[in-house]
Amino acid sequence: MILGLDIGGANTKAASSDGCLAESIYMPLWKNAPLSEVLERYAELEPEAVAAVITGELADCFSSKSEGIESISSAVRKAFHCPVHFWGVGGFGSRELAGANWSASAALLAREIGDSLFVDMGSTTTDLIPIIGEPVAAHTDLLRLARGELVYMGMLRTNLGALLPSARICGESVPLSPEQFAISADVRLVLGEITADDYTCDTPDGAQKNRQAALRRLARAVCADLEEIGESGALAIARQVRERQHGILVDALERQAKRYGIYRALAAGIGEEIILEAASFLGMECILLSEKYGQKISEIFPAYAAAKLLAASSP
Numbered sequence: 532m533i534l535g536l537d538i539g540g541a542n543t544k545a546a547s548s549d550g551c552l553a554e555s556i557y558m559p560l561w562k563n564a565p566l567s568e569v570l571e572r573y574a575e576l577e578p579e580a581v582a583a584v585i586t587g588e589l590a591d592c593f594s595s596k597s598e599g600i601e602s603i604s605s606a607v608r609k610a611f612h613c614p615v616h617f618w619g620v621g622g623f624g625s626r627e628l629a630g631a632n633w634s635a636s637a638a639l640l641a642r643e644i645g646d647s648l649f650v651d652m653g654s655t656t657t658d659l660i661p662i663i664g665e666p667v668a669a670h671t672d673l674l675r676l677a678r679g680e681l682v683y684m685g686m687l688r689t690n691l692g693a694l695l696p697s698a699r700i701c702g703e704s705v706p707l708s709p710e711q712f713a714i715s716a717d718v719r720l721v722l723g724e725i726t727a728d729d730y731t732c733d734t735p736d737g738a739q740k741n742r743q744a745a746l747r748r749l750a751r752a753v754c755a756d757l758e759e760i761g762e763s764g765a766l767a768i769a770r771q772v773r774e775r776q777h778g779i780l781v782d783a784l785e786r787q788a789k790r791y792g793i794y795r796a797l798a799a800g801i802g803e804e805i806i807l808e809a810a811s812f813l814g815m816e817c818i819l820l821s822e823k824y825g826q827k828i829s830e831i832f833p834a835y836a837a838a839k840l841l842a843a844s845s846p
Contacts, residue, residue, distance in 0.1 A: 532547050532548070532549065532551075532552075532576065532577075532578050532579060533547065533548040533578060533579055533580050533581075533582060533838045533841050533842045533845070534546075534547055534548075534552070534573060534576065534578035534580070534581045534582070534838060535547070535548065535581075535582045535583070535584075535833075535834040535835055535836070535837040535838030535839070535841070536570075536573070536581060536582070536583040536584070536607065536834055536837070537583075537584050537586065537632045537831065537833040537834040537837070538558075538566070538583065538584070538585050538586070538587050538603050538607070539558075539586040539587045539632070539653075539655075540559070540560050540561065540586065540587040540588075540589055540590035540655075541557065541558070541559055541560075541654060541655055541688065541732060542555050542556065542557055542558055542653070542654060542731075543555070543556050543558040543566065543569055544556075544830075544831035544833070544834040545573055545831070545834055546828065546831050546834040546835035546838055547578075547838060548835075548838035548839050548841070548842040550824065550825065550828055550835065552576075553825070553827035553828050553830070553831050553834075553835065554827070554831065555731070555830060555831050556569060557731050557732060559590075559732075559733070560587050560590040560592055561590045561591050561592045563592070566603070566606055567606050567609070567610060570606060570607060570609075570610035570611070571610050573610070573611075574610050574611050574612065577613075578611070578613055579613060579614075580613050580614045580615070580616065580841060580845070581607065581611050581613060581614070581615045581616065582616050582617075582618060582623070582635075582837035582838050582840065582841035583604075583607050583615065583616070583617050583618070583837065584617070584618045584628075584631050584632040584634075584635050584833050584834070584837050585599075585600060585603050585604065585617070585628050585629065585630075585631065585632075586629075586630050586631075586632050587599060587603055588600045588603065588628075588629050588630070589630070589672070596629045599629075600628050600629055604617060604628070616841055618631060618634065618635045618837045618840065618841075619631050619634070620634045620670045622638070622840075623840070623841065623844065627670055629671070629672070630671070630672045630675075632833035632834075632837075633649075633651065633658040633660050633666075633668065633833065634660075634666060634668075635833050635836040635837040635840060636649060636651060636658075636660070636799065636832050636833045636836045637649050637660040637662055637666035637668070638665070638666060638836065638840060639836040639839055639840055640662060640797055640836075641662045641664065641665050641666060642843075644797060644818070644823075645662070646662055646663050646664065646793060646795070647662050647793060647795045647796065647797045647818075648660070648661055648662070648784070648787050648788060648791070648793045648795065648796045648797070648815075649661075649662055649666075649796075649797045649799070650784065650796050650797065650798050650799070650806045650810075651798075651799040651800040651832060651833075652685060652686055652780075652798075652799075652800040652801065652802025652803070652805060652806055653685055653686065653800045653801060653802070654685045654686055654687040654688050654716075654731065654732055654801065655683075655685040655687070655688045655689070656681060656682065656683050656684065656685050657681075657682040657684055657685065657780065657783070657800075657802065657806075658675075658680065658681060659679065659680050659681075659682065659783055659784065659787050660680060661680075661787055661790075661791045661793055662793075663791060663793070667791070668680045679783055679786045679787060680787070682779065682780070682783050684715075684776060684779055684780075685715065685802070686715060686716070686719065686725075686800070686801045686802040686805070687714065687715055687716035687719070687725075687730065687731065687732050687801070688714055688715065688716065688732050689714060689715040689776075690709070690711045690713075690714060691707055691712070691713045691714065691715070691717075691718070691749075691752050691768070691772055692707045692708055692709040692710065692711075692712075692752065693709075694715070694772055694775050694776060694779070695707050695768075695771060695772050695775045698753065698767065698768045698771045698772075699767065699771065700753065700760055700764040700767045700768060701760060701764055705753045706753075707752050707753060707768075708751075708752055708753065708754055711735045712735055712736075712748055712751040712752045713735060713745075713748035713749050713751060713752040714732075714734075714735055714748075715772065715776065716730045716732060716734075716740075716745075717734075717735075717745040717748045717749055717769070718749070718768075718769040718772045718773055719773075720740070720741075720742060720745045721742055721745045721746055721749065721765065721766060721769050722766075722769055722770070722773060724804075727740040727741060729801070734748070735748060736748060736751075746762055746765040746766075747765075749765040749766075749768045749769055750764065750765050750768075752768060753768065776805065777805070777808060777809060777812075780805060780806065780809040781809045781812055781813060784796065784806075784809055784810060784813055784815065785813055788813065788815060794814075794815050794816065795815065795816040795817075795818070796810040796815050796816070796817045796818070797817075797818050797820060798810070798817055798818065798819050798820060798829075799820040799821075799829045799830075799832045800829065800830060800832070801830050803819050803820070803821055803829060807819060820832060
């Protein structure tokens with residue numbers, strides 16, 4: 532078995548090259564999460580080899596990205612007693628390891644599907660990677676942000692104040708507080724689009740992951756108690772945030788589609804359905820990777836892609 536790992540700042544994902552293993556563990560590195568213990572647990576599976584991609588170098592427990600890369604890669608090497616290969620933007624052996632998980636996904640899809648726009652929405656960010664023969668995205672997060680190939684908006688962890696300047700509630704336009712009182716997971720929960728089990732990150736207030744608690748957090752986003760604006764007011768905020776996320780994604784898809792003349796999207800991640808909705812709005816063809824590879828694989832696709840790419844390169 533070849534094991535693929537995608538070690539991010541918030542989540543560590545693992546997949547086997549045969550797809551039998553596919554899981555994600557909430558692992559906030561900035562909170563000193565026990566990464567080494569989790570890696571040692573995977574080592575007990577006795578893989579033949581490990582293929583790893585790293586995106587957790589931006590966690591603010593590290594003073595620099597290079598420190599983050601060194602710390603995470605050292606932990607992986609220490610945990611496993613088999614060959615360990617790191618995928619960078621230039622492939623295995625590349626020194627460009629920072630934020631390279633999208634590159635593994637796009638490289639595999641370039642081989643297996645072909646020219647398209649790979650769109651992967653996770654809990655924190657969304658990647659939009661043009662594939663024309665091969666991935667043609669910029670090599671750093673900074674440049675991908677500038678080119679619209681990385682959108683810092685996710686299904687669960689995005690602060691509402693970063694999405695919506697103001698909401699129309701109770702007959703007034705009310706600015707949202709920039710404090711992290713509520714996140715996109717609260718929006719999706721109260722609208723019935725995720726369950727409490729899908730809320731796989733910390734709540735902003737440390738309270739429960741149920742509908743009532745999420746409604747209270749939404750009210751707090753406009754510095755109110757739920758009793759002040761009522762459930763209808765909290766739901767109004769949620770619907771407007773959802774609409775705003777849809778608009779941001781539509782704009783991002785349209786920008787890449789026009790730039791590269793690509794009108795087929797490949798949707799992956801826990802936000803697959805949101806991607807499908809945005810692509811359909813633009814009249815783009817959209818292939819859900821869950822339908823080709825399975826839902827669990829779609830949600831942790833970079834880990835699976837790294838494992839498959841290593842398997843394909845092995846003699």
